[in-house]
Amino acid sequence: MTNIHSTAAEMASALAAKEISSVELTKQHLDRIAAVDGKINAFLHIDKAGALEQAEVIDKKRASGEKLSPLAGVPIAVKDILAQKGIPTTAGSKILEGWRPPYDSTVVAKLKAASVVILGKTNMDEFAMGSSTENSAYGTTQNPWDLARTPGGSSGGSAAAVAAFEAPLAIGTDTGGSIRQPAALTGIVGVKPTYGAVSRYGVVAYSSSLDQVGPFARTVLDTALLHEAIAGHDERDSTSINAPVPQVVAAAKRLDVKGMKIGVIKELSGSGFQAGISARIAESIELLVAAGAEIVEVTCPNFEYALAAYYLIAPSEASSNLARFDSMRYGLRVGDDGSRGAEEVMSATREAGFGKEVKRRIILGTYALSSGYYDAYYGSAQKVRTLVKQDFDNAFAKADVLISPVTPTTAFKIGEKSNDPVAMYLSDIATIPVNMAGIGGMSLPVGLADEDGLPVGLQIMAPVMQDDRFYRVGGTLEAALLSKWGQPILSKAPDLTVQK
Amino acid sequence: MAAISRDDVAHLAKLARIEMTPAELDHMASELEQILGAVKRVQEVATSDIAPTSHPLSMSNVFRDDVVKPSLTNEEALSGAPAKADERFKVPQILGEE
Numbered sequence: 001m002t003n004i005h006s007t008a009a010e011m012a013s014a015l016a017a018k019e020i021s022s023v024e025l026t027k028q029h030l031d032r033i034a035a036v037d038g039k040i041n042a043f044l045h046i047d048k049a050g051a052l053e054q055a056e057v058i059d060k061k062r063a064s065g066e067k068l069s070p071l072a073g074v075p076i077a078v079k080d081i082l083a084q085k086g087i088p089t090t091a092g093s094k095i096l097e098g099w100r101p102p103y104d105s106t107v108v109a110k111l112k113a114a115s116v117v118i119l120g121k122t123n124m125d126e127f128a129m130g131s132s133t134e135n136s137a138y139g140t141t142q143n144p145w146d147l148a149r150t151p152g153g154s155s156g157g158s159a160a161a162v163a164a165f166e167a168p169l170a171i172g173t174d175t176g177g178s179i180r181q182p183a184a185l186t187g188i189v190g191v192k193p194t195y196g197a198v199s200r201y202g203v204v205a206y207s208s209s210l211d212q213v214g215p216f217a218r219t220v221l222d223t224a225l226l227h228e229a230i231a232g233h234d235e236r237d238s239t240s241i242n243a244p245v246p247q248v249v250a251a252a253k254r255l256d257v258k259g260m261k262i263g264v265i266k267e268l269s270g271s272g273f274q275a276g277i278s279a280r281i282a283e284s285i286e287l288l289v290a291a292g293a294e295i296v297e298v299t300c301p302n303f304e305y306a307l308a309a310y311y312l313i314a315p316s317e318a319s320s321n322l323a324r325f326d327s328m329r330y331g332l333r334v335g336d337d338g339s340r341g342a343e344e345v346m347s348a349t350r351e352a353g354f355g356k357e358v359k360r361r362i363i364l365g366t367y368a369l370s371s372g373y374y375d376a377y378y379g380s381a382q383k384v385r386t387l388v389k390q391d392f393d394n395a396f397a398k399a400d401v402l403i404s405p406v407t408p409t410t411a412f413k414i415g416e417k418s419n420d421p422v423a424m425y426l427s428d429i430a431t432i433p434v435n436m437a438g439i440g441g442m443s444l445p446v447g448l449a450d451e452d453g454l455p456v457g458l459q460i461m462a463p464v465m466q467d468d469r470f471y472r473v474g475g476t477l478e479a480a481l482l483s484k485w486g487q488p489i490l491s492k493a494p495d496l497t498v499q500k
Numbered sequence: 501m502a503a504i505s506r507d508d509v510a511h512l513a514k515l516a517r518i519e520m521t522p523a524e525l526d527h528m529a530s531e532l533e534q535i536l537g538a539v540k541r542v543q544e545v546a547t548s549d550i551a552p553t554s555h556p557l558s559m560s561n562v563f564r565d566d567v568v569k570p571s572l573t574n575e576e577a578l579s580g581a582p583a584k585a586d587e588r589f590k591v592p593q594i595l596g597e598e
Contacts, residue, residue, distance in 0.1 A: 328589055
């Protein structure tokens with residue numbers, strides 16, 4: 001029986017075999033959202049009418065024998081940072097409250113073209129600045145594993161929606177770990193593709209040289225199916241890579257790592273990582289060895305500077321990108337009473353419309369770019385970026401893929417780090433180097449930590465445009481883990497319909 | 501590194517066009533100092549012989565053919581405007597009045 005607990009691939013084949021209609025499947029998910037999202041707060045906007053209408057059109061196309069894409073009729077949740085025509089798009093900010101974009105982002109257009117049913121828009125840290133969704137102007141998302149904990153961020157709403165079976169698939173964005181970290185904290189799969197592999201057109205920009213759109217799902221194969229649906233060259237994004245999309249679906253199905261060299265990054269292991277995380281990573285390494293992979297240790301001595309460099313580069317780019325929120329063409333306008341000039345209205349609007357973390361990063365970025373400090377801060381950070389890339393180049397000379405934990409700890413409590421920006425920034429220590437170098441990475445759930453029973457994510461990284469490699473390794477390890485556990489990891493999550 | 505004063509933050513806030521109360525300026529000054537203390541580590545390894553990387557891809561001047569394609573209508577482009585008049589964005593006064 002196909003239901004909300006099925007995988008997206010199972011849903012797709014049941015739809016193709018006409019065992020279930022897209023309208024029925026969409027209704028099942030809308031019912032689930034109605035039943036549990038009051039506790040999770042994954043969605044900022046639920047487009048019930050639009051989703052059902054889209055599902056009906058797809059069912060009719062199928063009935064008439066039209067050839068449809070592999071994911072046709074399967075529902076999805078989309079992070080509220082991607083423009084969708086006529087649908088509220090806030091990026092988690094008050095400054096965009098009520099804005100309905102007059103156009104579709106390329107990724108949304110591709111989803112529509114692939115006949116994927118868009119259920120709604122998901123919660124996030126304001127402008128993707130955060131690691132917990134606590135910086136959303138619309139309330140925090142709760143982790144389905146424990147409602148007192150965050151699902152991570154910034155794409156926490158998308159991750160929680162998939163983990164809570166509100167959607168089998170979701171779209172997120174990842175600037176410093178914002179797909180991989182919430183995937184790890186909620187026990188699902190999340191991928192940050194190679195920079196430039198997925199179009200950024202219509203994605204509200206945070207840090208343009210780091211931002212990348214990517215897929216979330218509950219299995220490696222589902223993630224690959226979504227990856228192939230959204231990737232590809234786009235002439236509307238000047239940083240889009242004009243090359244064939246790696247064959248990630250075939251790689252996810254390969255289930256074989258014989259002869260592959262897997263590099264364990266020395267600097268991202270041992271002390272600094274929760275014991276239960278290190279234990280699950282060690283088990284994963286054993287399973288990979290049993291599957292025929294060879295383990296090599298690699299060293300990336302400059303990674304310890306990556307976090308500091310990120311918190312100069314990203315705020316610098318953000319201070320420039322967010323200048324577009326000037327209250328003139330769209331979004332909030334405050335204090336326009338006829339007595340104030342444009343500059344005053346702009347300043348009053350930005351004061352009222354931006355949250356604390358966004359202001360903090362704009363001010364930090366403005367400082368790092370200002371004359372007299374540019375070389376010492378932004379310039380030095382760019383040099384660290386070169387060193388991080390060199391570390392990856394050296395490591396990939398010895399290994400086909402690299403692995404590490406995704407996060408230093410499992411899901412943390414809501415409020416635990418919200419008043420300590422530097423402590424919050426540390427949650428991205430293992431994910432940031434990937435963005436700095438522009439390579440791709442996957443977060444794969446590899447079990448629960450013994451001390452708290454919360455999900456642990458393994459990060460698998462591959463060189464630029466070799467994203468198929470982490471799907472191959474991820475798919476193989478997922479199969480080995482599944483045969484060990486007997487059931488998927490999410491079957492161990494608490495029942496949300498009874499959890500308070 | 502010199503301490504970040506409230507006046508420094510006030511200057512940055514002015515550059516960034518964000519109104520801030522005196523209490524916010526004080527708070528931001530202390531937070532900024534804490535964050536800068538953590539991120540200035542980049543200076544330890546950023547020696548003069550290392551070339552900076554501004555972007556992961558080394559592409560430049562990506563052009564497409566200059567062909568007119570369908571785009572937003574005037575109405576669509578103005579659909580999110582806080583104020584509009586005569587098919588244009590209506591904005592507060594920009595230049596001083598004499």
